[in-house]
Amino acid sequence: MVIIIQKEENFNEWYNEIVEKAELSDKRYPIKGMNVWTPYGWKIMRHIDTYIRQELDRTGHDEVCFPLLIPETEFKKEKDHIKGFDAEVYWVTHAGLNELDVRLVVRPTSETAMYPMFSLWVRSHTDLPLKIYQIVNTFRYETKQTRSFIRVREIHFFESHTCHDSEEDAQRQVEEDFVILERVMKKLCLPYSLLRRTDWDKFPGAYYTVGIDTAMPNGRTLQIGSIHHYRTNFSEPYNISFEDANGERRFVHQTTYGMSERLVGAVIGVHGDDKGLVLPPALAPIQAIIIPIISKGNADTVNNATQDLSRRLNDAGIRCQVDDRDERPGSKYFHWEIRGVPLRLELGMRDIENGLVTYARRNDGQKGTFAIADAEKEAESILDGIADAMLQAAWEKQRTAVQDVESLQDPPEKILRFGWCQEEECGHEIEDRFDLTLLGTPYNDDGYEGKCIVCGKATKKAGYAARSM
């Protein structure tokens, strides 16, 4: 079974084919946009969750798990928030045979589930900062065409929520989130940009939103997460306040940080090729697959040697398996290439006699041999090399995905960078007249100097726009 569609030619269909053939997800479940996590895909997601947990635990966040349902009365307390989510939430209206007095929202995100509890938990400045997170499924009634991991109605989601005694301390949290992000993304070998979203595109109720975007091969961008500063926009309606050192009651400043299963979608889109999925070693359920090369009369010797090699690599912490199915080596190569296994090891009689293992790297097809005696050290160093090469290649692609333009007339299929005076009027013009999504301005100053592409006023801010996925 080989991949039929080429990535460059039709990215969307190529993507769907990879998801299916690599057995990452089964979308035949009878609710559109609610897919089944099959074992291989779920193992990849679990690795991502593990890295997120590690980083949040390391930075003093505590994991919690809140109920799925939110009373309508709580959901409606922050006005912009309800407006933003009105059209895309699921409602529970009945319990058994009874109609509910207060309808329940199936969480689209957990601000309104958590904040009534925060108002009970936070009493004094000694309770701050409060830093919690959860990894749960959220639900949004997506009306656009659904796509595995990228646009679904049941979303595997990570969200952290923090409360602080000042705006500055909340800002420090945002900066910490960037460090967490960088460390997680390194494991995924994924590049990204941080863009401060426009006021009309920020999270409903936020003071500001930083979108985390990755460039996809079709010239569009995929938002894989976001970080928000809320100031006191939620703490006032939800009455989350504390007594400061002078005995005065003040509202907390809040932040949130969210990422989702879209990270899996980004990994597929950024790293995959015409042979299938390409997994970063840190995510791969199987990091090294061993293929026995058997010929007449040597099956026992070769099988013993491959089992022994697998045991040694697993003992050294490398996730390794032997493919001893009764099939030709060539069809086994295809099988594991489609599934993106980073490292293929081959062991035949001649290799054993020479004390060597033959290897092939999935990311670039590079081949070679190493001494069986040093297998643990060698395999580990090749896997590290694969991760470095994948990260570097992906950043290079991200950089070349952006193009500076002087006009938005017939723009290239790229992420466009141009001068924008920051005025809302010019922003809407960019979106409406040219059918683009204005992604925002770089969160970190990038030294841009130019003129607004609409009104011509001098500006030190660049705008980024693209067709979004």
Ligand SMILES: [Zn+2]
């Ligand atoms: Zn302007």
